[in-house]
Amino acid sequence: MSSGLMSFIWEGLANTLLLTVFGALLGLVFAFIAGLGRSSERKWVRGIAMVYTEVFRGFPSLVLLFVLIFIIPTFGFQLNPLIAGILALALNIGAYAAEVVRGAVKAVPPGQLEAAIALNFTPVQRLRKVILPQAVVAMIPPFTNNLIELLKATSLVSLVYISDFTFAAQLIRASTGETALVFFGLLVGYGIIALVFTTAMKLLERMAARSLGRTVPSGLFGRKEVAA
Amino acid sequence: MTTTNGEFITFDGVHKSFGKNVVLDDLHFSVGAGERVTLIGPSGSGKTTILRMLMTLTRPDRGTISVDGDYLYHEKSGDQLVPASEAHIRKVRSRITMVFQHFNLFPNMKVLRNVTEAPIHVLGTPKDEAEAKGKELLELVGLGDKLNAHPSQLSGGQQQRVAIARALAVDPDVLLLDEVTSALDPEIAAEVLDVLRDIAKSTDVTMLLVTHAMKFARDVSHRVLMFNEGKIIEDASPEQLFNEPEHDRTKSFLRSVIDES
Amino acid sequence: MNFEWSGVWDAMPTMLDGLLVALTATGIGYVIALVLGLVFAFMRRSESRWISMPVGFLVEFIRSTPLLVQLFFFFYVLPLIGISVSPLATGAFALGLHYATYTSEVYRAGIDGVPQGQWEASTALNLSTRRTWTNVILPQAIPRVVPALGNYVIAMFKDTPQLLAITVVEMLGGAIAIGSETFRYSEPIAAAGLVYLVVALLMAWVARMVERRYGQVRV
Incomplete structure (x- = not known):
């Protein structure tokens, strides 16, 4: 393969990782705002958070991407395509992860909040010192699923001509004609990236569990749907 | 009456x-x-x-x-x-403070921090002072050797004694x-009751x-x-x-x- | 350029055609996902490592890689091995295969959720393996899995716009087709988004109703 084609692959890979990492970070921000917002005492905060999670979970990410790339500019906001891509992916994954945040916060035993009240912590301290450090540990395994879903969703940006990993593969397929090989290689590539992310999250999970004095059994394919 | x-x-x-x-x-x-x-x-x-x-x-x-x-x-x-x-x-x-039936220690904090967190962040006690007092209280409940243990590593009776020390630390x-x-x-x-008897005797x-x-x-x-x-x-x-x-x-x-x- | 709501309205007839395509792909795909997922779940439970390991690997692999790339793969590779079917059929199959890896996990969790004592009681009553499955285990496992399975219908429906990449004209594809004739993309894309959102929320509501009626575990 010529070095020109190789450089497409590297650029595509870099963009895919960029979209995943920044999409995840921004998505995390949305998830915490909306997830905590849903248990706010203020009704309007709960309302906004609920509308956000319901709408963006009901909206196909590809359609969202088209909206940001094609419709928003007609209102006069010109977004860099890569940033539009990150925003679309983050809005989408954030809505799913918000449910994870909400569930994990709700799952902290009520006795923990009561003990924090008995020690006269302020509401902010209760959340920051007692509830969140425990809830975050419970969020990591479902966040791992969210992260892999996000990685998969980044491939959609190739349909709006952002040169990600999938887009690079399309270029190579067009210039070499090696259809089966290229797409199979692309799948393996995504599989390897997913494995790297999963392994990293697994490490994070073990570190977090240690902060609560627990241990997590090791295992390579640790990603499992968490039974409700 | x-x-x-x-x-x-x-x-x-x-x-x-x-x-x-x-x-x-x-x-x-x-x-x-x-x-x-x-x-x-x-x-x-x-x-x-x-x-x-x-x-x-x-x-x-x-x-x-x-x-x-x-x-x-x-x-x-x-x-x-x-x-x-x-x-x-x-x-x-x-x-006012309370000791609970199910202890409710904070699993994300080690034993000493469970005891010092409220004095430091609620009462504003300086850290070294709060830690010295926390150690003293843990000594009092017979857990002076468990300062750096996680609550999950303690037995129920030990957890409850930590909870008692935690409650006393805010000087209620x-x-x-x-x-x-x-x-x-x-x-x-x-x-646990023996510990509480001592406390009842020595405080008002x-x-x-x-x-x-x-x-x-x-x-x-x-x-x-x-x-x-x-x-x-x-x-x-x-x-x-x-x-x-x-x-x-x-x-x-x-x-x-x-x-x- | 201004946004014209009338353009949204004008796109609706095309959207309804597209909706039919999206629902067809979802329906066929869902049946494939339900059946194939059960097959995967059984194979992963196999006592032979020669079956459970490769199937486990395959399921993880399919689940960790993009549906879009899987669509391309089947769209381009199936004809190479002499299978020529319509793009819609290819799309429904790829969608079904992708989601079978999710449903297989749901089945597995549902089956594992049946208490061990139920197996032991079946053995004590000398029930055959097949009877244990059909009369004891599955009737208890299925109510547990209904809510999660319902959610995957919605997830699959929301993935149907990706079928436009393999020339299937669903709603988003329809919107782009209108755009390429009128040179106005915003309104038809907004129309597609609106219909997707409404139908997905409607499906979520129905799933919640179904869950409320059948999803409870009776003790």
Whole structure:
């Protein structure tokens, strides 16, 4: 393969990782705002958070991407395509992860909040010192699923001509004609990236569990749907 | 009614129901400063609800509760009583703390930090001072060697002793003990009760206890209140109440508790 | 350029055609996902490592890689091995295969959720393996899995716009087709988004109803 084609692959890979990492970070921000917002005492905060999670979970990410790339500019906001891509992916994954945040916060035993009240912590301290450090540990395994879903969703940006990993593969397929090989290689590539992310999250999970004095059994394919 | 030395904690016309179930019905009683009062009675008779109300974990439907002259759920605005602000509740609550049946240690903090977190971040005690005092208190409850353990690495009895140290660390005027040994094996429970006996002897903290450990209640309390169906049916010294209960309901309750143990 | 709501309205007839295509792909795909997922779940439970390991690997692999790339793969590779079917059929198959890896996990969790004592009681009553499955285990496992399975219908429906990449004209594809004729993309894309959102929320509501009626575990 010529070095020109190789450089497409590297650029595509870099963009895919960029979209995943920044999409995840921004998505995390949305998830915490909306997830905590849903248990706010203020009704309007709960309302906004609920509308956000319901709408963006009901909206196909590809359609969202088209909206940001094609419709928003007609209102006069010109977004860099890569940033539009990150925003679309983050809005989408954030809505799913918000449910994870909400569930994990709700799952902290009520006795923990009561003990924090008995020690006269302020509401902010209760959340920051007692509830969140425990809830975050419970969020990591479902966040791992969210992260892999996000990685998969980044491939959609190739349909709006952002040169990600999938887009690079399309270029190579067009210039070499090696259809089966290229797409199979692309799948393996995504599989390897997913494995790297999963392994990293697994490490994070073990570190977090240690902060609560627990241990997590090791295992390579640790990603499992968490039974409700 | 027996006399109390002063009125440090006062319940006045307190009513609470959960749905149709009336838990406390027009309750009036007071507790003097430094007094140790044990609440006994069958489960569901409202004892724990009283402690939870004092800890601001359960709100009364009607009536007022005051601690050293300050209302807990109300504040004075001119000569009217209005619902208390969060700031007012925190001010009154700062004098009270609670030890729970299921310990409720914070699993994300090691043992020493469980004890020092509130002194440092709520009371504003300097860190080294809070840690020195925390170590002292953990020493007192016999856990001086577990400062850096995670709560999950401790037995139930050890966790409860940490919880007691954590409660003492905020220097409360009122200590609420809610069935603190009910989740423990009898032998372990005895160790925890010994710790509490020492504390009762060496401090003048006001204590309200809900417990089924009758011998302990007899040893430490000045007064015992017998609850039945949301009302106090007997209020007497431990000698009086345990030796010569007046009420038939008290007699049958004491018999059932003694049979159990 | 201004946004014209009338353009949204004008796109609706095309959207309805597209909706039919999206629902067809979802329906066929869902049946494939339900059946194939059960097959995967059984194979992963196989006592032979020669079956459970490769199937486990395959399921993880399919689940960790993009549906879009899987669509391309089947769209371009199936004809190479002599299978020529319509793009819609290819799309429904790829969608079904992708989601079979999710449903297989749901089945697995549902089956594992049946208490061990139920197997032991079946052995004590000398029930055959097949009877244990059909009369004891599955009737208890299925109510547990209904809510999660319902959610995957919605997830699959929301993935149907990706079929435009293999020339299937569903709603988003329809919107782009209108755009390429009128040179106005915003309104038809907004129309597609609106219909997707409404139908997905409607499906979520129905799933919640179904869950409320059948999803409870009776003790």
